[in-house]
Structures are given as C-alpha cells and as structure tokens.
Amino acid sequence: MISLRNVNKNYGTFHALKDVSLEIAQGEKVVICGPSGSGKSTLIRCVNHLEPHDSGEIRLDGLEVGAARDVLKVRRTAGMVFQNFNLFPHLTVLENCILAPKLTGAVSDREARKMAEDYLARVHILDQAWKYPIQLSGGQQQRVAIARALCMKPKVMLFDEPTSALDPEMVGEVLDVMGELASEGMTMICVTHEMGFARKVADRVVFMDAGRIVEIAPPETFFAAPQSDRARAFLSQISH
Amino acid sequence: MISLRNVNKNYGTFHALKDVSLEIAQGEKVVICGPSGSGKSTLIRCVNHLEPHDSGEIRLDGLEVGAARDVLKVRRTAGMVFQNFNLFPHLTVLENCILAPKLTGAVSDREARKMAEDYLARVHILDQAWKYPIQLSGGQQQRVAIARALCMKPKVMLFDEPTSALDPEMVGEVLDVMGELASEGMTMICVTHEMGFARKVADRVVFMDAGRIVEIAPPETFFAAPQSDRARAFLSQISH
Amino acid sequence: QTAPEFAADGFSVCVDPTFPPMEFMADAADKDPSGVDIDVARALAGLWGVDASFVSMDFAGLLPSLEAGRCDAVISGTVLREDRLKTFNAVPYLDTATVLIAGKGAPAVSDIAELAGKTVAVQSGTSYPGRMEELNAELEAAGHAPTKIQQYPKQSDAIQQLLVGRAAYVVTQDTEIAYREMQDPGKFDVVFTMPAAAFEPFSVYLRKDDAETAKVGEAVKALVANGELLKIVEKWNLSPSQLNGIGE
C-alpha cells in the first residue's frame, strides 16, 4: 500500500531523512516513534507529498508520489492529521469538515453534512459544530482535525501525534476511534508516543533517530527487547 | 502565593469558569487535570491576567490580579508556557529567550545571553539557538517555549501542557527540569495529564470539569481513591 | 499716479505660466516667467515706482491665492466675463479674439456650414466651450450637424489632438497663434475667427475693492496714453487693434 525506498530529504543543508525505506501492506497499522526532531513529521509529510522528497521513491496505493499528474489522487488517498491541527479559521467546525467532500464532489451536500456530523459525534464534539476554531480548546481543535481528515474517506490515514493535546479520557476515546478504523481495515501510519496504543493496535513499530529508521519490529518485540542501543535508551525513559 | 476566590469567566454566553476558588502556598506544586474543554487553560490564563476574569478575586504574590497598576508585576511574577507555544517567529531561538530579560532591564545583555544559553542547554536545544521557530519540530518549539519562560526568572510558573508535543524521552528530561525547579522552591501550576509527573512532583491535584473544580486532593489520594464520580470515570480511562 | 495700497511694498502677481505668449517660461532654467502679462505687470509696477514679483502655480491655485492675499492680482491670460465679477473685480488691458486653427495648409472656413460634424478640441474652463455651443446652435438652426466638442484641461492638450489627428480644429486665442507663428512658423493656420458676442478682453483680476480697482484702471489708462502698452503689443507680434477700447 505504501512503500518508501531510499528516501532522502534535505532542508537546506540539514539532512532530515536519510535513506529511509519502509513497506506497509494494505490494512497494516504502523506506529512511528523516536526522539523530537528525528524526522517523524517529515516522513509522513513526504508520504502525501506535502514535502517533496529529494531522492528515492515513494509509492502509495500504486501511485507514484511526486508524479505531477497523480498529486491530487495521492492526497485524496491519504488523510492527514497535523501536529498543529491547521484548522481553517474562517470556517466553522462543520464547514471545516464538509469542505473537501463538497468540493471534490464525491458526495452530495446532504450526505457530506451527515457524514461530518457522524464523525464529529464520534470524537464527541458535535455540540461545537457551529463554533469557529478560535473558540475551541486545544483538545477540541485536535478532535476537529481528526474528524476533518476522516470525512475524506481516505484509504490511508496519516496521524501526526493525534492525541498530544488530549486529556487521557479523550485519548482513550480517540484511540478507540482509531482502533475501529483499524479494524475496518484502514491502513494507518501514526506518529505517537502512546505506547499503550502502539501495543494494542500497531502491527509494527518504527523507531527513528536523527533522520534514520533505526529499528522496525512488532510492538511486543520492540517494547520487550529493543535491538538497538538507541531504542533501549529511549524506552528506558518511558517508565520514568 | 496564589489565591483565587469565586472566580467566574464567561466567553460571550459560554460560562467557562464557575466559582473557582483555590489557594496555593509558596513553593507548592499543583497539577490541574480534567477533560478537554473543562477550563484548565482558561484558569491559568486568568492567573496572569491574559484573560480578565469577570468576577471574584485573584491574588498573586500579594498583588491583586486585574488591578491596572500591577499588571506588569503580575506577569513578571508568573512565567507561562502556552499550550501552542506562541514563539516569536521573527526572532531566533536565542533572541526569543533573551528578549524579556533584556527589555525589562533586570540583567545585562551578557548575563541575559548566558542565562538563556543555560536554560536552552537544560532542555537540550542549545544547538538550535540560531534557528528560527519555523525550522523547528513541534517538540523543539515546546522546549524553546519552556526556556523562554524560565529566562524571566519568575517566582511562579504556569505550564499549559508543557510536554504534549514531546517524545517520552524528552518528557522525562523536561519533567526533570520541572522537578529541579520544584526542588528549588518554585511555585508551579501545571496543566498536564502526565500522571507520572503528578505523582512524583505535585503536592496537590486539582480536577476540573465543565468549568468547576470538582476535586482537590494530594496525588496519592486522588489517584488511589478519587472522591467524585466524575474523577473516577476520568481516571478509569487512563489505564486504557 | 497714486499706487493702490496693496502695491505699497511691491506688486505681486499670480500666474499659471503655461499659456504663451501671455505667460510662460521662456527658458526652462528661468526664475521668472516671460510674456505679455509679465510685461504688463512690470509696466504697472514701474508706474507705481515699485517692483513686480511673480508667483507661478497651477491655474486652480490662482484664485484662492488672490483671495487669501498671497498675491495682489491675477494677470494670467484671464478674460473679462460677466459672471466672474460676482467674486472679483477686473480691469481690461488687451482685447483678444477667439479663433479656430487647423494644420498648415488647411483651407480657410468661409461658411460655418463647413464645420458641420467636425471634431473640435477646446480647453475646458474657458469661454471656448460656450462659444462653440452657440456656434452649434447656429449650425443646427441652419439644418447642419453640430460639431463634436472635446474639452481638455490645458491648451497644449487640446492642440495635441490636432497633432494626433483626432480633432480637425482647435479653438484658441489669437495671441497664442501669433506666438506659435513667431516661434515655429508654418505649423498651424488660422482658418476662422469666431464672431464675438461681447467685449471679452484680457483683464487684471483684483480682490473686491472698488477704490483700489479704480486706481488700477487709471494706471492702465496711463499706459495706453504713454504708449507703453503699444510697445508690449509690438514686442509680442500682436496687432495694435487689440488695444481698441482699452482704458475707456
């Protein structure tokens, strides 16, 4: 479903992704973790071509990421939740969610609205549907961002720390939603440090450091017996 | 040190804080938790008068919060780390940190710079001192925000989810820094869902729901045997 | 000659120096403008034993400046018109005729019917548009098509239309065409002299003070009498007949 081969990405002179290769099958759920600045956000931004990669090959659902003619298809295949939400401030919560379905003409206005209300209800925020993003607390904004991405009915979801602004209760609920999506067969890449979630849902954990993938392992193996020193050091902090 | 008495705050018709009363002694560390949208951010924004409260009384280090003539004193007494960082995008990391000390004239430029470098080193980001905020990852930005607040040498620190964008390793280090501050006698209010931190450092846990303080208890009691049903329901999700 | 009070410490005159030969900058580097009006002003000042000074500005600034006392008089190719006398006083010093000009070699217009349907460029804010309308009324009364009148802010803009070929004729003052002929002979020809409905000579405009105005009238009379005005007329290639009726 998703395949990265020797992907490199530079910001000016800073080498943010170094020879990253990763294969993700249809329906697979992958958690990416690693220290701050290790390139996790950059990686998933490259997958839906928000950042062009400098070399290597990325394929998504058979499409070549980076090929000009497929760029819209790529992005409609992959829904994304940003680390800092990026809601549209001039639109209400509901409008944020129905904008894409309406414009891409996939569904009727009526259906788009119904679907948006469903997803907003699922993340417990339907009662705020008429508010503007600036009126919402951090956690509320994050949930709207998740609903907005789901409304595109993507085949793949890219989550960039989707629970960072949430309280534990809401984390639980959002992870439940993600679990459901997972069980419905959605392919997912999720940058998160919620080890609980990783353990429960992830098929594999990808550990990154300094722009490189250091280790890929099933969660049980990764948490119990990390192979690399770097991952061991990282994990030793979690019980902190 | 900090005292709130029957504080109320409305956003238009929305009642965000309802009769909130809380006394915090010098050197005390209080953790505020509660569901998303319960008013945690609003509460700490009221303490340093970023949001004016509508009724009730707030006092900080003997100053009346809301009295026009003391507003600068109040804000210099309380350092704040925002939920969404709010770094100054036109200044480098280092400049972000030395702006306030330089302008308030508390220290010389040289000392201000030295102090900033110390704090940046403490949150492991000194090597990024020349970068602009837009070049940093989410976690890096959050650490700069912490360093910037500490550079004011405040008597009280207000943290709004200071570890939300951090990886577990960095969470550990930032919590270490906060622990050190705590042991140096700094008074702290910290909105966080890091129960580990609450357990280890907090003197008391304040649990909020729907704009009200529902429960205040020492962490042991709170986590082991929450009094209110709401808190019990909330906590039951954490082991999720 | 008793000098008017306003000229006790010198005679200052407001002009818009874009109307040769009445007033214009003879050389781009000149400090003071030159022209008929300049000479007239100097002659008046000489009569009163004071110096004349000139303030150049856009036409729209002339009247407010006179009103505000920034200068003592406006002598800037402005003709006497009945409706202007409501706000200011005027003293005539040179008669003038309005003419139609066309490119060199254009045939003279002997009958106004020849003008029917032609485009005529005129300077706005002058008496020309009114004159042209009277002419149009005559044309229409005689069953001809009226001329097409286009108004431009400066005389030079209007004449440009002739050069561009958009207008067939331009209305101008006999003085101006005399000057052009002197400078650059053979560009334009006067093809028609507009019938004058009223005596509309160039005049000195003054603030409303009848006693002072009378003194200026006396001075003009004196200049006619001692031949100074005639000298100026000859200097600028104008016709002595233009002094008919001045000083009366």
Added chain:
Amino acid sequence: MSFDPSTFWEALFSWPFLRGALLTLGLTIAAHLTAILIALPLAVVLNGPPSVLRKLITAYVGFFRAVPTLLQLLFVWNALPQIFPIFREEWFTPFLAAWIALSLNESAYQVEINRSALSAVDGGQMAAGQAIGLKKSHIYRYIMLPQALRVALPPTMNEFITLLKLTSLASIISLQELMTVTQINVARTFQFSEYYAVALTWYLVMVYSLMGLQKLVERRFRWSSRTEAAALAETRRSRGW
C-alpha cells in the same frame, strides 16, 4: 471669504455635477474591479516559487506603478489609435480609454496588496488544503483568498479612494468627471469656494458610504478574534447561513 449658499445648493444637485459624480463612481468601480481581476492570478504567481513568470510580473508591477497615470491615459487615448487604427473609431470613447488605462495602472498596485495579504495567511493553511486533496484553484478560492481578504480589504479600500480621486486625471482625455466639472465651473465663474464645496460634499458622501460598507464586510471577519468569534458564530447559527 465669500460663500454664496444658493450657488452651492443649486450646483449640488445640478445635472452636470450629478453626472460628474456618477461618472467618477462608475469609472472607479469598473476600473478597480478589472484591476482586481487582473491582479489576483498575478499575486498568486508572485506568492509561489521563483520563476521567469515571477520576474516578468515584477517588471510589470514596477512599470505600471512608475509611469505617471497621466501618461498612461495619454498613451491609450492618443498613441493607441496611431498604432491600431481600430481605436480611431467612434466606439473608443474617453470612458473606455480611461477604463483601460486606469485598470492596468491600478492592477499593478493591487498585485502588491494581494501578494502581501496572501503571504500573511499562515503557511499551514496551504498544507492543510493540499492534505485534504483540494485542487490549487479550490485552495485559493475557498481557503487562501477568504483569509487574505481580511488583510487586503483596508489597503484595497485605500486604493479605491485614491482611484476615485485619480479619475480626475481623465480630464486630460476629455472625460468630465466630478473634479473636472468643478474646475470648469470655477474657471468660468471664479466662485471657487462654492464649487469646491460641492465636490467635497460628493466625495464625503462616497467615501463615508464606502467605509460603512467596509465595516459591514469586516463583521464577517470576526472569526479571527478570540473575543468576537462567538458573536459571529451565534449570528450564523441563528440565520442558518
């Protein structure tokens, strides 16, 4: 200073002045709308990555801002017919010529305003629009421009008012708008205070009406204010916009 109220009142509602004011307003609206239409795509290009096209547009902007409007008017009115005989014909009226010249002129200024407003929109917005799979045209139409409008509106209104006054330059190509009518009357009668007062009155009416309109539009931007967004949300909910 003398002031004759009857002259003032008579002129205020006289046909030449009304016609002048309408011409001024009409020409300004026509030219400004055209300018905005020209400027929008150019600003979008300028907001993008460097390219040859961007260089060309920069040159365009510089040129049309540098050339005095007067000359642009004269060029369109006097030189164009010499180059293309088609412009010599009847239909090519001074209004049309002024419209063309002022639109081109104004578009250069408007490009800069739109460029700056677009650059003020948070970078994450473009990324968010891309991430939900919108076409570039949709991203600009529904996300970037509505947000940029908030920033662009006040300087755009500046330009509109400047243009309102600038139309008076069109007197050079024999268009008789408000200021020209005024000056013709001043030159005719020398009663400057009365006639300038008439022009002033009309300008005041136009500018203040415009500012009222601007204020109404700005109410739609309250989503950007922590303290006012609630009111907007409330209005929208109750009206079901």
Added chain:
Amino acid sequence: MSFDPSTFWEALFSWPFLRGALLTLGLTIAAHLTAILIALPLAVVLNGPPSVLRKLITAYVGFFRAVPTLLQLLFVWNALPQIFPIFREEWFTPFLAAWIALSLNESAYQVEINRSALSAVDGGQMAAGQAIGLKKSHIYRYIMLPQALRVALPPTMNEFITLLKLTSLASIISLQELMTVTQINVARTFQFSEYYAVALTWYLVMVYSLMGLQKLVERRFRWSSRTEAAALAETRRSRGW
C-alpha cells in the same frame, strides 16, 4: 510623432528637471515618514478594543481620505494663514505647506494599512508578549510591529509611489516639482514626447530603485517561510547580527 533626442538628453540632466525630481523625492520622503509616524499610534488604537477614541480616529481617517488633496493643499497654504497669522511669515514656504498637507492626507491611508497589518499578526503573539511581562510599548516595538511590517511593506510602497505622483498637485501652491517642470516645458515648446519622456525616466529610476530596496528589506522576512528561513538563519549566524 517626432522625437528629438538632443532635447531629451539635454533636459534629462538639466538643473530644473533635476531640481524637480529631487523636490519630488524629498517631499515624498518627508511627507511619508511623517505620515507613518502619525499613523502608527492611531493604528495601534484602532487595533484595540472599541472606544470613543477609536470612533474619532475612524472619522479622521474618513475625512482625510475623502477631502481631495488639492483642497487640503489650498487650505493649508491659503486658509491657514488667515486663521493663524503666524503662518503668514516668510518661513512658511510652499514646501512646508505641502509637507503638512500631504502628511495629514497620507497618514489617513497609512493608518488603514498599519491596522490591517497589525490584525494579521497572530493573536497569540500579543498574549506571549504580555506573558513575558513586557510593557505595551515594548510589545508593539519588538513583537507586533516587526511582524506587521512584513505585511505592511508592499501596500506602503504602493502609497509611497502614489505620493510620488501626488506631489505634482503641489504645483497648485507654486511648488515646482518634476511634473510641473515638465508641463511648463511642454506648454512652451509643444515637444510632448521629449519632455514627458524625461519625466518618465526619472519616475522609472525612482520607482525601480525603491523596488530594489524593498526586495532587500524583504530578505529579512524570510523567517516566515519554511523553505527560506534556513538561509536567513545562516546569514545571521555567519555575520553575527
């Protein structure tokens, strides 16, 4: 149309045209700087909560934008001395009068530009400045204005160029700047193309130099771009700014 190159070249560097161009530039710079100084505090007030002062400023902005610049010039030059005799004295030159009138006029436009630029700065910036205990003046000086400048610069440059042309109106109070000198020469010789070409050349020189300057300033704003910030950081680090 005939074009005599020798007339053109001679006039281009002749003293009257040089003087006219310098006067144009000098007056524009003086008036625009003054206008910006007047506009800054007013814009800050307009960006704040509603108040009586805000209403007054709105009226000021409307008034000075509505009144034709021509009338403002005439008022300052001719009416002011009648009201305050002090302005009758020698020192009150046309340049000074034009400076005053154009500054007031321009300040109204500049207020709107600054207001819109300030409102484009993220709301969290003000809060962050307050939270680190800065005085309001410091917050504006070091946080809000530097960020607003990025948005305000292009429309401000528009205004500067407009003002550059607008100074020609000052010929009404006997100031002989570039355009006046041009028209005086055209009236004398009818050599339109040559003299207008001279004016055009000078305007082009001034506007393009200005745009070059603007580009240099805009390099300092690269902190706002994900792709370019690195270059700015690098320059600053290496130069030790």
